[in-house]
Amino acid sequence: MAKTSAAKPSYPADFATMSLDELAQLHHHLSRHLEERKQARIKELQAELMSLGATPDGPILVGRGSPARSGGAAKPDTSIQAMSRSKGPAKSAGGFVGNGKATRAKPAPVYRSPDGFEWSGRGAIPRVFKELGVTDKAGMEKYRI
Structure with missing residues (x-):
């Protein structure tokens, strides 16, 4: 300009x-x-x-x-x-919660303990599995779903 x-x-x-x-x-x-x-x-x-x-x-x-634009999408x-107007944040595929933050799907469980506790495999190994003698993620294979 x-x-x-x-x-x-x-x-x-x-x-x-x-x-x-x-x-x-x-x-x-x-x-x-x-x-x-x-x-x-x-x-x-x-x-x-x-x-x-x-x-x-x-x-x-x-x-x-x-x-x-063409196609089946809205x-x-x-x-x-x-x-010419704005009405707050645009919605993503995941949608919005009341506070305006995007939501995500809960991760599916990957491991299950004998007493039914399920874990997605993300983060540190839960206490339940440590009590069963698991020290690392390689030892988790016997509990894989």
Whole structure:
């Protein structure tokens, strides 16, 4: 993006000399100006999407009007309204728990002790197997499921 020569902003060199009311007024003015600039940029990007084949309520179309993605998977919402809003973290294949962290499948058990204790083989050898005389993972083979 090429830089344009713009007038230097007019603000005091030291904000410490401004009163609280002056700072609040400056903050309000800057917030409003920033929001106007954001909205103008969103409109520019929406116009660019429309020129590339997006419809206000549908997917981006390519070729002879076929959707950009095909296949059996669910298609993402690529409408302009969906692109201009954000509703938290996107969901992965594993899904999300209420706290927003991705979930994983529980590992399947690989070993079972005579009393029914199951272990996936990950991490340190459990006390149950150590009590059976197992000292390393090579000794675990007789308990493999």
